[in-house]
Amino acid sequence: MPLALFRSEKTPQQLVQNLKSVLTQLVKEHEQGEQANAKKLEKINDDVTKYLLNAKHALMGTPGQEPQLEMIVQLSDEIHKNDIILLLIRCLRYIDFEGKKYTSQILSNLLKRQIGTRYPTVEYILSQKRSENETPSNDILDELIQGYDHQEIALHSGLVLRECTKHDSLASIVLSDPKFFAFFNYVEVSTFDIASDAFVTFKDLLTVHKNTAAQFLEKNYDRFFTDYKKLLTSDNYVTRRQSLKLLGELLLDRHNYLTMDRYIGSAENLKLMMTMLADQSRSIAYEAFHVFKIFVANPNKKKEVLDILLKNKEKLIDFLSKFQSDRKEEEQFHEEREYLIKQVKSLQRPVEPSPAAAASPPEQ
Amino acid sequence: MAATEQWPTSKEHYELLDVIGTGGTASVQIALCKPRNEKCAIKRIDLDKTEFSIEKVIEEVNVMSKFAHENIAQYYTAFVVKLELWVVMRLYGGGSVLDVMKHILKTEGKTGGGILDEVTIATILKEVLKGLEYVHSNQYIHRDVKASNILLGDDGSVVLTDFGGSGLIYDQSDRKQKTRRTFVGTPCWMAPEVMEQVVGYNEKADIWSFGITAIELAVGKAPYHNYPPMKILMMTLGRDPPTLDDCLEDGDNAKYSKPFKKIIEKCLVKDPAKRPSVAEIKKDPFFKKAKDRQWIIDHLVHKGLTTAKRGQKVKRVPGESGRLHQTATGWEWSDDDYDDRDAKPKPRESKPSSEEATEAPTGSPSTADPGNHQQLVITSLSFSAQQYQATLQEAWRNLALLEQKPDISTLTEKIKEILDNLSCELKITPEVVQKLWDINKSINELLKNTDKRLPAELLLKIRMRNNENRLNDICFGFTIGMDTPIQLAAELVNAGHINPKTANATSQSIQYIIDHYPVCKVTTFKLSEIGLSESEYDEAKLIGYAQLSAT
Numbered sequence: 001m002p003l004a005l006f007r008s009e010k011t012p013q014q015l016v017q018n019l020k021s022v023l024t025q026l027v028k029e030h031e032q033g034e035q036a037n038a039k040k041l042e043k044i045n046d047d048v049t050k051y052l053l054n055a056k057h058a059l060m061g062t063p064g065q066e067p068q069l070e071m072i073v074q075l076s077d078e079i080h081k082n083d084i085i086l087l088l089i090r091c092l093r094y095i096d097f098e099g100k101k102y103t104s105q106i107l108s109n110l111l112k113r114q115i116g117t118r119y120p121t122v123e124y125i126l127s128q129k130r131s132e133n134e135t136p137s138n139d140i141l142d143e144l145i146q147g148y149d150h151q152e153i154a155l156h157s158g159l160v161l162r163e164c165t166k167h168d169s170l171a172s173i174v175l176s177d178p179k180f181f182a183f184f185n186y187v188e189v190s191t192f193d194i195a196s197d198a199f200v201t202f203k204d205l206l207t208v209h210k211n212t213a214a215q216f217l218e219k220n221y222d223r224f225f226t227d228y229k230k231l232l233t234s235d236n237y238v239t240r241r242q243s244l245k246l247l248g249e250l251l252l253d254r255h256n257y258l259t260m261d262r263y264i265g266s267a268e269n270l271k272l273m274m275t276m277l278a279d280q281s282r283s284i285a286y287e288a289f290h291v292f293k294i295f296v297a298n299p300n301k302k303k304e305v306l307d308i309l310l311k312n313k314e315k316l317i318d319f320l321s322k323f324q325s326d327r328k329e330e331e332q333f334h335e336e337r338e339y340l341i342k343q344v345k346s347l348q349r350p351v352e353p354s355p356a357a358a359a360s361p362p363e364q
Numbered sequence: 365m366a367a368t369e370q371w372p373t374s375k376e377h378y379e380l381l382d383v384i385g386t387g388g389t390a391s392v393q394i395a396l397c398k399p400r401n402e403k404c405a406i407k408r409i410d411l412d413k414t415e416f417s418i419e420k421v422i423e424e425v426n427v428m429s430k431f432a433h434e435n436i437a438q439y440y441t442a443f444v445v446k447l448e449l450w451v452v453m454r455l456y457g458g459g460s461v462l463d464v465m466k467h468i469l470k471t472e473g474k475t476g477g478g479i480l481d482e483v484t485i486a487t488i489l490k491e492v493l494k495g496l497e498y499v500h501s502n503q504y505i506h507r508d509v510k511a512s513n514i515l516l517g518d519d520g521s522v523v524l525t526d527f528g529g530s531g532l533i534y535d536q537s538d539r540k541q542k543t544r545r546t547f548v549g550t551p552c553w554m555a556p557e558v559m560e561q562v563v564g565y566n567e568k569a570d571i572w573s574f575g576i577t578a579i580e581l582a583v584g585k586a587p588y589h590n591y592p593p594m595k596i597l598m599m600t601l602g603r604d605p606p607t608l609d610d611c612l613e614d615g616d617n618a619k620y621s622k623p624f625k626k627i628i629e630k631c632l633v634k635d636p637a638k639r640p641s642v643a644e645i646k647k648d649p650f651f652k653k654a655k656d657r658q659w660i661i662d663h664l665v666h667k668g669l670t671t672a673k674r675g676q677k678v679k680r681v682p683g684e685s686g687r688l689h690q691t692a693t694g695w696e697w698s699d700d701d702y703d704d705r706d707a708k709p710k711p712r713e714s715k716p717s718s719e720e721a722t723e724a725p726t727g728s729p730s731t732a733d734p735g736n737h738q739q740l741v742i743t744s745l746s747f748s749a750q751q752y753q754a755t756l757q758e759a760w761r762n763l764a765l766l767e768q769k770p771d772i773s774t775l776t777e778k779i780k781e782i783l784d785n786l787s788c789e790l791k792i793t794p795e796v797v798q799k800l801w802d803i804n805k806s807i808n809e810l811l812k813n814t815d816k817r818l819p820a821e822l823l824l825k826i827r828m829r830n831n832e833n834r835l836n837d838i839c840f841g842f843t844i845g846m847d848t849p850i851q852l853a854a855e856l857v858n859a860g861h862i863n864p865k866t867a868n869a870t871s872q873s874i875q876y877i878i879d880h881y882p883v884c885k886v887t888t889f890k891l892s893e894i895g896l897s898e899s900e901y902d903e904a905k906l907i908g909y910a911q912l913s914a915t
Contacts, residue, residue: 101502155426190443191441191442192441192444196418196426200422236444237411238449239444241411278694282412283412284412311696
């Protein structure tokens with residue numbers, strides 16, 4: 001594509017002003033609803049896409065032409081100064097198909113830009129903290145999260161949100177935002193691509209920044225796992241399979257030790273896993289195996305957990321020895337299976353000191 | 365483009381009609397979207413197949429949802445139905461170009477070669493190029509361009525489909541060019557650099573496949589189509605690029621012009637850097653021949669099987685089996701449960717009992733060809749296949765060096781034969797891998813010191829049955845430069861170790877071991893005229909056979 005850069009605008013300032021002006025018009029036109037002038041709207045839309053493409057080329061270059069550093073610096077400064085990011089995200093749903101892609105590419109590029117150890121755009125977003133209220137909410141991040149409510153923009157805002165959450169500082173804001181819990185609905189929407197995109201973001205938030213995520217899980221244990229159970233028992237096969245797999249990863253991560261300890265101390269959780277272990281879907285049963293094994297391997301089993309395991313001891317041995325024994329080239333799985341069978345076989349009720357023994361002093 | 369005009373995301377809104385294609389884990393079916401009263405195609409992917417990576421499916425859907433172009437199969441939506449993913453797409457009623465070509469072959473009784481005329485080919489390829497240009501401008505590589513992935517709409521539109529293998533070349537936002545190192549595609553259409561996996565590859569890989577597809581459209585088949593995958597890799601890497609003339613009978617040759625052959629030649633350059641980009645090919649005057657959609661309708665869509673004729677009723681509608689709504693389990697949670705279970709025992713198997721429910725609809729016409737379409741054979745082996753292939757390539761390269769040493773030509777012939785066999789292996793078992801490793805080691809040793817290939821004295825052993833029918837070993841030395849096989853065989857006869865009638869076979873076997881050491885250290889030979897009937901001979905038990913080995 002030939003470089004049509006700045007034919008209509010001489011400087012980055014001009015480009016940003018033009019973009020701001022057409023975006024504002026776009027919103028205005030859409031607010032008129034039915035009365036909107038279709039022709040005028042089309043013209044505005046074309047302009048928006050054109051300016052976006054210009055901005056994209058300025059930031060990212062074109063095939064065969066590297067972007068100029070000075071241009072990048074000036075353009076991103078202007079974008080910050082004019083609060084274009086929030087405006088872009090709010091307008092996203094009105095922008096046309098290709099323009100939406102340009103927008104998410106531009107924003108991701110800005111977020112990745114690094115000067116030394118600093119990320120100017122990340123700092124800019126951090127500075128946008130809402131001052132009027134105490135919770136560390138952030139308009140830009142809020143808008144991005146809510147992008148999942150709108151089919152036509154979900155994947156684009158999702159991409160930008162994931163770019164944000166690569167940074168611990170922004171990820172912790174999202175985790176402490178009550179809106180985070182909306183993810184439990186987003187990952188289960190019926191449109192597959194949106195649900196799976198939301199799940200990737202959800203997973204990133206819980207696994208990328210280990211300490212932040214671990215603290216979040218400890219602090220929000222009850223609410224989180226109450227909601228999480230709904231995912232595990234969802235009617236949607238993909239939701240169940242993915243959430244079960246993620247659960248295994250979370251529990252086995254040593255940062256989440258406290259959370260794991262609590263989770264595997266619950267008989268309810270064990271029952272859920274054993275039910276899933278017997279699921280008719282092979283993949284679900286397999287994932288459940290990897291959570292179930294943690295319950296069995298736990299050296300300090302709570303009584304309620306041990307009771308259930310003991311009650312099912314014979315069945316479990318029988319079940320495990322037949323469990324997906326046809327899996328090929330998975331030595332580790334078979335080793336773990338053998339190990340579990342051994343563990344279950346050796347399960348026994350702890351020798352409780354008998355009242356008599358406790359009462360009488362040890363001999364000698 | 366309004367890719368987001370709402371398409372419903374639950375199965376009640378669709379009425380499934382004919383199956384138009386099936387593959388290993390997916391099938392494609394025509395469906396009527398009831399609220400829109402519009403037909404569409406639904407690709408149904410079985411997600412519960414073992415080792416099926418949901419992530420890969422997600423990536424494919426994600427790519428499709430980001431494309432909106434008249435030459436890309438239009439994606440509408442996707443949703444989960446029980447254990448399946450339903451991907452709803454626009455219906456392209458003309459079927460794939462491959463289907464149409466096959467149909468023409470069948471109905472017009474042609475035997476192959478010159479199936480499509482040049483104008484039609486130009487028209488198809490021009491549209492494919494527009495689609496590819498869009499894919500590349502979005503920083504993706506298609507990675508599986510071929511006639512079976514080009515679909516025709518009832519309106520004459522030509523679109524690229526199947527983004528299952530497509531990959532992102534650049535990071536979307538920072539344009540630092542990434543090259544891919546994954547092994548994806550279908551061997552016949554695969555570019556050499558994709559096979560080699562040494563330097564990685566970029567969008568130019570699609571240009572190679574485009575060139576192969578151009579040949580395919582004229583010939584009806586891709587070059588090397590009847591060879592096994594490994595062999596195709598070897599031939600693509602080891603030979604000059606295929607040309608249209610190579611692939612056509614002389615009579616059919618004349619049907620195609622120089623400019624067309626030239627375009628193919630330009631695309632099939634082994635060095636990707638020297639291959640043209642889509643934009644460059646598009647400018648070629650050859651495409652002035654291209655016609656419009658009406659041409660496609662008249663010449664292909666109407667000739668091909670329409671979906672109506674092609675389809676076959678689906679026998680079972682998966683997703684109806686209700687397998688997920690299982691409530692009772694065989695576990696005991698508490699003493700209450702136990703009592704309850706005792707009251708009305710519900711025996712339950714620990715394994716899924718309804719195996720047949722996991723099967724994709726059967727009996728559907730298969731659009732997948734055996735042989736050259738077996739993409740899965742290689743990709744599913746992932747790591748080990750790649751390793752295998754890399755070692756194989758190394759062996760072939762080293763063999764080329766060995767071939768320059770004329771004094772061991774019998775040996776190199778033997779190695780070549782072994783490598784040829786190994787290159788044709790479809791199933792890579794540990795034994796096959798071991799064989800390859802061994803031969804590669806031998807080649808390397810030979811390369812290092814060809815002249816020291818043989819030790820000063822070779823210790824040989826003949827194992828054969830004696831007069832009491834017991835296995836007996838005869839050991840002797842062969843001094844290089846002094847002994848000859850014939851002389852040695854004579855000595856063995858004189859010493860009464862072997863029957864004079866077998867002297868000839870013995871000396872030939874000694875020569876064989878000397879020529880092929882260290883690649884071959886063991887050989888067996890038949891002992892003729894020793895009074896056995898043909899049915900008594902048994903090589904494995906060494907009845908009527910002797911084994912000669914070097915230690």
